[in-house]
Amino acid sequence: MTPVALVSIVEDDESVREAIESLIRSVGWDVLTFDSANAFLNSGAVNQTRCLISDVTMPGMSGIEMHARLLARGYVPPTIFITAYPTASDEATALANGALAYFEKPVDSALILEKVRQALGLP
Secondary structure (H helix, E strand, C coil), X not given: CCCCCEEEEECCCHHHHHHHHHHHHHCCCEEEEEXXXXXXXXXXXXXXXXXXXXXXXXXXXXXXXXXHHHHHHCCCCCEEEEECCCCHXXXXXXXXXXXXXXXXXXXXXXXXXXXXXXXXXXX
């Protein structure tokens, strides 16, 4: 049986958010979704999140900015960034700040699951 874990998805594009949610649920992991960085930061779910999947470019606060705020708070779950607008600067910042991965959309579902398993310490 697959262990239950809380994966949080922060993505402003509803179709992408729902597709990743469905993928994560398909392997038996608990998942919460948020349509903005502020919604996630204000949810109370940050400290329960074992893996964070976040878009980079969102209205309001970017995923990179959200990640920096989490660092300042002292708890950053292992984070996978996804983006339709990759830049070398964003990738360098994300990885330097400890992100697990920085993927360009569309992301292969096997890559997402591989990185989530890594974040959760699963084989």
